[in-house]
Structures are given as structure tokens and as C-alpha cells.
Amino acid sequence: xxxxxxxxxxxxxxxxxGVVGWLRKNLFSSWPNTIVTVLCFLxxxxxxxxxxxxxxxxxxxxxxxxxxxxxxxxxxxxINVRFPQFIYGFYPENLRWRIDIVYAMxxxxxxxxxNERVPFKKWLAIFTLFVFPVIAFYLLYGGAxxxxxxxxxxxxGLMLTLVLSCVGIVAxxxxxxxxxxxxxxxxxxxxxxxxxxxxxxxxxxxxTVLFMAxxxxxxxxxxxxxxxxxxxxxxxxTMFQAAYMAEVVRGGLQAIPRGQYxxxxxxxxxxxxxxxxxILPQALxxxxxxxxxxxxxxxxxxxxxLIIGLxxxxxxxxxxxxxxxxxxxxxxxxxxxxxxxxxxxxxMSKYSQALERKLHTGHRN
Amino acid sequence: xxxxxxxxNTSSSAIIELKNVNKWYxxxxxxxxxNLTVTKGEIIVICGPSGSGKSTMIRCINRLEEHQSGNxxxxxxxxxxxxxxxxxxxxxxxxxxxxxxxxPHLTVLQNCTLAPIWARKTPQKEADKLAMKYLxxxxxxxxxxxxxxxxxxxxxxxxxxxxSLCMNPQVMLFDEPTSALDPEMVKEVLDVMIELASxxxxxxxxxxxxxxxxxxxxxxxxxxxxxxxxxxxxxxxxTHPKSERTKLFLSQILQH
Numbered sequence: 001x002x003x004x005x006x007x008x009x010x011x012x013x014x015x016x017x018g019v020v021g022w023l024r025k026n027l028f029s030s031w032p033n034t035i036v037t038v039l040c041f042l043x044x045x046x047x048x049x050x051x052x053x054x055x056x057x058x059x060x061x062x063x064x065x066x067x068x069x070x071x072x073x074x075x076x077x078x079i080n081v082r083f084p085q086f087i088y089g090f091y092p093e094n095l096r097w098r099i100d101i102v103y104a105m106x107x108x109x110x111x112x113x114x115n116e117r118v119p120f121k122k123w124l125a126i127f128t129l130f131v132f133p134v135i136a137f138y139l140l141y142g143g144a145x146x147x148x149x150x151x152x153x154x155x156x157g158l159m160l161t162l163v164l165s166c167v168g169i170v171a172x173x174x175x176x177x178x179x180x181x182x183x184x185x186x187x188x189x190x191x192x193x194x195x196x197x198x199x200x201x202x203x204x205x206x207x208t209v210l211f212m213a214x215x216x217x218x219x220x221x222x223x224x225x226x227x228x229x230x231x232x233x234x235x236x237x238t239m240f241q242a243a244y245m246a247e248v249v250r251g252g253l254q255a256i257p258r259g260q261y262x263x264x265x266x267x268x269x270x271x272x273x274x275x276x277x278x279i280l281p282q283a284l285x286x287x288x289x290x291x292x293x294x295x296x297x298x299x300x301x302x303x304x305x306l307i308i309g310l311x312x313x314x315x316x317x318x319x320x321x322x323x324x325x326x327x328x329x330x331x332x333x334x335x336x337x338x339x340x341x342x343x344x345x346x347x348m349s350k351y352s353q354a355l356e357r358k359l360h361t362g363h364r365n
Numbered sequence: 366x367x368x369x370x371x372x373x374n375t376s377s378s379a380i381i382e383l384k385n386v387n388k389w390y391x392x393x394x395x396x397x398x399x400n401l402t403v404t405k406g407e408i409i410v411i412c413g414p415s416g417s418g419k420s421t422m423i424r425c426i427n428r429l430e431e432h433q434s435g436n437x438x439x440x441x442x443x444x445x446x447x448x449x450x451x452x453x454x455x456x457x458x459x460x461x462x463x464x465x466x467x468x469p470h471l472t473v474l475q476n477c478t479l480a481p482i483w484a485r486k487t488p489q490k491e492a493d494k495l496a497m498k499y500l501x502x503x504x505x506x507x508x509x510x511x512x513x514x515x516x517x518x519x520x521x522x523x524x525x526x527x528x529s530l531c532m533n534p535q536v537m538l539f540d541e542p543t544s545a546l547d548p549e550m551v552k553e554v555l556d557v558m559i560e561l562a563s564x565x566x567x568x569x570x571x572x573x574x575x576x577x578x579x580x581x582x583x584x585x586x587x588x589x590x591x592x593x594x595x596x597x598x599x600x601x602x603x604t605h606p607k608s609e610r611t612k613l614f615l616s617q618i619l620q621h
Contacts, residue, residue, distance in 0.1 A: 262429050263466035267454040267480035267532060270448075277483060282470050359470075 055335075066326050069122075079336050080331040082320050086313060086336075089156020095148065098139045099159055105132065106162075114351060116358075130169065152230035156311035158340065164237060164302040164312065169295050171238040176245025181275065185248055194246070201243035206304055209236045214308035231306050241298050248294055252287035253279065285359045292352035296345045313337060374413075378404040379438075380536060380567055383428060386435035388421060395421050396432065397591040408568045410578040410599075412418030413588035415608060417570045422588070423538045426569070427458040440535055457482075459529030463541040465521040467513035467528070473500070474509040477528045482616065485532070492531070499527040503557050521555055530561075539570040573618055579603065587611045 015021060027037040058073030061080055069075035081087075088096050109128045112118045140163070142149040155163065180235040182194030201209075213236035214229055256279050264274030282290070314337050320326065321333045381403040388396040395418045403409060411419045424430040426443055428451045437444040439454045477496035481487040487495070500502035500506045505516075514522050522542055529537060539558065543551045555577050558613060562568055562581040572578070578585050579599050580611050586596040587610075593613050595602070606612045 257466075259462060259464055259466035260468065263460075263468070265429060265462040265464065266427055266455060266458075266462075267482060267528070268452060270452070270484075273483050277479060278468050282468075285470065322542040364465075 060305050066329070074332050075326075075329050076332060078320075078326050078332055080100075084126075085320070086316055087159065088157055089311060089316065090154040091150060091156075091159070092154070095150060098142075098147070098150075102136045103159075105135070106166075114354075133170075141214075151159050152228050155230065157316045158313045158364075160230075160305075160310060161302050161312040161314075164234065164305060165295075165299040166235050168237045168241055168298050170300070171243035172220045172245045172298070173291070175238065175242035177249050177280065179242060179246035180249035180253060183246065184253060198243045198246050201240050202241075202247070204349075206237070206240050206301055207307060210304060210308050212236070229308065230310060233308060233310060237298070237302065237305075239363075241294065244294050244297075245291070248287055248290040249283065251290065252283035253287050256283050285356070288352050288356050288359075292348055294346055298346060299348070300341060313340060380405045381423075381569075382436070382438040382486065383426075384436040384438075386425065386426065386432050386437060388418075388430065388432045391585045394435070395591050396425070399435070399591075399593060401586075401593065403489045403567060403569065405535075406565045407569055407583045408562045408566075408581050409454060409570070409584045409586060410582040411569065411586045411588060412573055412575075412578070412614070412618075413594075417588045419589040420540050421586045423460075423540060423569050423571055426536075426538060427455050427460055436522045455482075457535040457536060459532055459534030459536070460538045460613075461522070461525050461529055461540065461542045463545050465513070465518070465545075467521055467525055469513050472510050472512055473505070473516070474523050476513065476524060476579070481531050486532055495531055496527070499530045500524070502530070503527045504553075518546045519553045522546065522550075522554045526554075536569070537566045539568065539572065541571050541573075543572065543574055543585055558588075575603070575619065587614065589614070 011325060015024060039345045048359065054073050056073075058071045059076055060069045060071055060073065061076045062068060063077045064081055066075065067076045084096070085095075088099055109124070109132060112124055113121070113128060117122065138144050138147060140150070140155070140159075141152070179194045182190045183198060184192070185191050193353045210233060214233040219231060220324070228261055234280045260282070261274065261280055264278045303312055303314040305312055306318075311319065321330045381401070383399050383401040386396055387394070394514055399422060401422075411423070413419050421430055425432045425438060425444075431446075432444075440448050440457045442453050442457075444450060444454055468479070469471075471479065474493065474496055477500065478487075478489070478492040481492040481495060482489060487496040497506055497509065500509055505520055505523055505527075508516060508520060508524070513524065516524065516542050526537075526542075542558070543554050546554065551574070555574060558568070558570070558577065559581050570577070570582075582599045584596055585599045585602040586608075587594045587602075587608075589610055595606065595608050597607070602611075603615065606615055
């Protein structure tokens with residue numbers, strides 16, 4: 001009997017692997033393919049060059065008025081000059097340091113929370129969720145610690161967009177979870193209340209909700225009880241998004257096998273313990289894409305507050321574009337808004353992907 | 366103890382008593398007048414064709430399923446809709462499932478310590494020690510920090526057994542514990558169960574492992590169509606089955 005000698009593994013032919021292999025397989029596999037590849041490349045290069053030329057090479061950045069925009073390219077001077085207004089809204093200039101502090105704290109907390117290696121994550125999260133909003137409220141609104149009150153009708157721009165979306169995101173998730181649990185409850189009253197709530201709020205457009213909140217609601221309230229317009233918008237957005245969130249969460253809950261509920265019950269864990277320790281941690285992990293999807297939609301939907309007279313980032317830029325002192329700057333303005341929104345939304349999306357990878361524990365593959 | 370008032374008198378050694386238990390799934394009558402008394406330390410194997418109600422019966426014992434009439438008394442506590450009593454019963458009864466039902470987002474050790482910590486308020490350190498003791502007993506202490514998804518089926522089922530034992534149950538229910546396993550892993554799980562039996566644990570096992578039944582069971586029961594057709598000591602059960610239905614069933618599972 002002869003012993004079996006395994007054959008050595010040889011390297012793959014050079015033309016099938018690496019960059020060359022990829023190019024041959026995907027872009028130049030046949031004559032028609034090669035022609036299409038070359039044509040597309042030329043098109044991209046041509047329009048790419050036109051855009052770059054307009055946006056960078058012949059663009060203007062300096063100066064303080066539209067007179068500085070002479071080169072024929074993009075007039076970034078407009079953005080440059082109006083930038084503080086886009087970021088701070090109509091907030092009094094001498095008090096803008098308060099917003100700066102909030103921005104800085106927010107950015108620092110986010111960076112710390114996202115970073116894997118930072119210790120005391122739990123306390124940091126508690127601080128971000130419960131202490132930071134209080135600090136941010138007093139800094140932005142004032143009215144305590146000797147800080148001057150800045151009325152919410154002076155809030156605007158990016159700051160308003162962030163306030164609306166952060167509050168909406170943070171408040172709608174827990175409400176959504178409770179509603180989803182309610183809709184799956186065995187108790188008929190709780191189930192019907194949750195179902196009716198969800199179906200009602202999902203059935204009306206956000207614009208209607210905002211109109212109701214700003215126009216109709218004051219009519220029903222006795223004179224003198226004037227709640228803040230921003231507060232009403234916030235409540236409207238939160239209620240609306242909570243209904244969407246509830247359905248995303250319910251989808252996640254349904255994906256958890258019955259055996260998990262049974263194992264938890266058999267071990268003597270009660271409803272709330274098995275939900276919070278076993279079902280929700282697994283369900284939320286499955287729901288990350290759906291939840292972030294809702295977050296992103298919410299972030300962009302905040303622009304709708306324009307119709308009740310709140311000036312978020314988009315509304316401010318739009319009103320600046322029609323300023324007669326700045327003719328022909330709409331492209332620059334919209335590009336700026338689009339890229340601002342894109343940066344925030346893309347970051348959320350990227351973070352959610354990282355989170356999914358981190359939480360993956362090797363099951364369900 | 367205040368809980369004593371919840372308990373009712375039963376014959377001193379009986380730990381589980383089912384009296385005329387009936388259960389329906391909608392219109393379907395799954396359990397028909399089940400009577401069963403299990404004494405402390407007894408090992409009972411329940412077999413029968415699928416759909417015969419054997420799993421449903423043991424799932425009624427820890428109230429994963431609700432019975433509609435009759436009485437179930439576990440360790441002196443009658444099972445009703447009263448959540449406190451259900452809780453009390455579940456503290457005494459551990460369960461091992463066909464599909465393990467480990468918590469995939471927690472490590473093996475966390476799987477074992479979760480219930481002691483949250484349902485029993487055991488301090489973390491003590492719970493860890495307890496969990497390691499039982500993981501050693503099911504012979505996988507070295508896997509403690511892995512996730513269930515990284516373990517083989519047999520290992521997962523042994524973890525599930527350890528997880529139940531961490532709650533110090535008086536009774537263990539096994540619902541087809543080896544049916545979802547690859548053949549070469551059945552033995553490692555049965556070995557653990559045999560060891561548990563030799564230590565005096567009261568066990569109710571729904572299983573078709575006839576070797577296990579022959580070697581450790583005190584009683585073997587055969588169920589069909591929601592009824593207990595026959596029960597006997599294992600030797601008698603296998604050599605002289607009384608009913609035709611049992612004979613047929615045994616011939617079908619023992620033939621090959």
C-alpha cells in the first residue's frame with residue numbers, strides 16, 4: 001500500500017486574480033463590453049471635469065457680496081457669507097457661544113459613544129440620554145443660571161434641524177417599542193389602543209399632523225394657554241414617528257422564535273424581564289437597518305416644519321436664495337443643503353452597519 | 366413561610382400530580398383525562414407517535430400550555446391563572462427543549478447566570494460560581510465564554526441542561542432533548558441525563574431513546590391520541606406490552 005501524497009496548491013493564473021483579473025472579468029470581457037466601458041469612462045470624465053471646473057477650479061470663495069462672484073464658476077461666497085445664519089438661525093449673535101457649546105458637547109459625546117475603546121460606556125450613554133438634553137435645553141433656551149431666554153421663534157438653521165431630529169429620534173424609539181409590545185399584548189384593551197394609535201398616525205400625512213399641531217390645536221385650547229410652536233411640532237413629529245417605529249419594532253419581535261419566549265418563561269423570568277433581557281436585545285439587533293431607515297427618514301422629514309413657519313436648514317437656505325442681493329445662487333444653496341443632509345444621513349447609515357457587525361455573535365447565518 | 370398557604374395537601378411523596386387534565390387546541394382535544402402521579406426521584410419516560418400529546422402534557426406542567434379542566438399540582442402548588450403560583454411552579458421545574466432555545470446574544474456563562482441573577486437575585490459572583498459548577502458537571506466549562514452559535518448541537522443541549530440546573534429545580538422536564546441532534550452527539554447528552562438520574566433528580570423525559578428508557582427509567586409511558594394508553598416498568602413495557610397499539614408502535618421504532 002502506498003501512502004497518499006497530497007498535491008501542492010499552485011498559485012492561480014495571473015490573469016484571473018487581482019486587479020487585472022477583476023478588470024478583465026468585469027469591464028473588458030468582450031468587444032462590446034470594452035466599447036461600453038470606454039464610452040462610459042469618457043462620459044464620466046467629461047461631466048466630472050465640467051463639475052469640478054464649476055465647483056472648484058473657477059469658483060469664488062472670498063469677498064462679502066455677490067460682486068465678488070465674477071469668474072463664472074460656483075459662487076461659494078454666498079455660502080461663506082451666510083454660513084453663520086445657516087448654522088445658528090436667527091439666534092442673537094452675542095449668544096451664539098451657547099449653541100457652540102452644545103454643538104461641541106454633542107459632537108464629543110457622539111465620538112466617545114461610537115468609539116469602541118472608551119470605558120464607562122454605560123454611564124456615558126446615561127449622561128447623553130438624560131443629562132445632556134437638560135444641559136442643552138438650558139443652554140439653548142436659557143431661563144436659568146442667569147442665562148438670557150432666547151425664544152424658540154429665533155431658533156433656526158442646522159441647529160433647529162438637529163434639535164427636531166434628535167428629540168424625534170430619542171423620544172420616538174422608546175414610545176415605538178412600548179406601542180409594538182402593546183400591539184402584541186394578550187390584553188385586548190392594550191392591544192386595541194396600540195393598534196388604533198399606530199393605524200391612525202400612520203394613516204395621516206406628516207404635513208397634516210404639523211398643521212393640526214400649529215393651527216388647529218390652539219383653537220381648541222382656552223385662550224392664554226399658548227404652548228410653544230416648536231414644542232407642538234416636536235410632539236407632532238414624535239407621535240408620528242413613534243407609529244412608524246412601532247411597526248419596525250413589531251417586525252423585529254416577530255422574527256424572534258417562540259422558543260426564546262418559552263425558554264425565558266420556563267426559567268421563571270416574568271414578562272418585563274424576558275422582554276428587556278432576552279427578546280428586545282435580539283430583536284433590536286435585527287431591527288437596526290429598519291430603525292436607522294426610520295431615523296434617516298425622520299431627519300429629512302424635519303424640513304416639513306417650514307410649512308408651520310419654523311426655519312430649519314433647508315428653509316433658511318431657500319429664503320436666502322431669493323434674496324435679490326444674491327442672484328443665481330440657487331444651485332450652490334441646494335448643493336450645500338444636500339451635502340449637509342447627506343453627511344448626517346450617511347454617518348447614521350455607516351454607524352448602523354458597524355453596529356450590526358459588532359453585535360453579530362455568530363448565530364443565524 | 367407565607368407561601369405555605371398556597372400549598373395544598375398531597376400524598377407526601379408525590380411531587381407532580383395531574384388529575385383528569387383536559388386540554389383543547391381550539392376544537393382539537395389534545396389531552397383527554399390525563400391522570401399521572403410522579404413521586405420524588407422518579408424517572409419517567411414518555412413515548413408515543415407525533416401528535417399524541419406527550420409534549421403538550423409536560424408543557425402543561427410548567428404552564429407553557431394552559432389546561433382547560435382538571436388539576437395540576439406541582440410540589441404542592443396547584444396551577445391556576447394566578448401568576449404568583451405559576452412563578453412558584455416554574456422555580457421548581459426546569460425544562461430542556463428539543464431545539465435548545467439558548468439565548469444567542471449571550472455567552473454560555475451569561476445564559477446560565479441570567480435567570481439566577483434576575484429571577485432569584487443571586488449576586489453575580491455567586492451566580493458565576495454556580496454556573497461554572499454546573500458547566501463542569503455537563504463537561505464543558507472551557508466553552509463558558511463562547512456564544513451558543515459557536516457550539517455543536519450536543520454542546521448546546523448540555524449548556525441548556527446546565528442552564529436549567531442553575532435554578533436548582535426539583536423536577537426536570539425533557540422535551541425530546543436528543544431529537545434535533547446529529548447521531549454522534551446523542552450519547553454525550555444522554556450521558557449527562559443518566560448522570561443526573563443517578564443523582565436522584567426527578568425527571569420526565571419525552572424521548573424515543575429506548576436504550577435510555579431501559580437503563581434508567583422507573584416507568585415508561587405510552588401515549589396516543591391524547592391518552593396514556595399504557596404504563597409499566599421498562600422491562601415489562603418492552604417485553605410484554607399490553608395493548609396492540611403499543612406493540613405496533615414498539616415494533617415500528619425498534620425494527621431497524
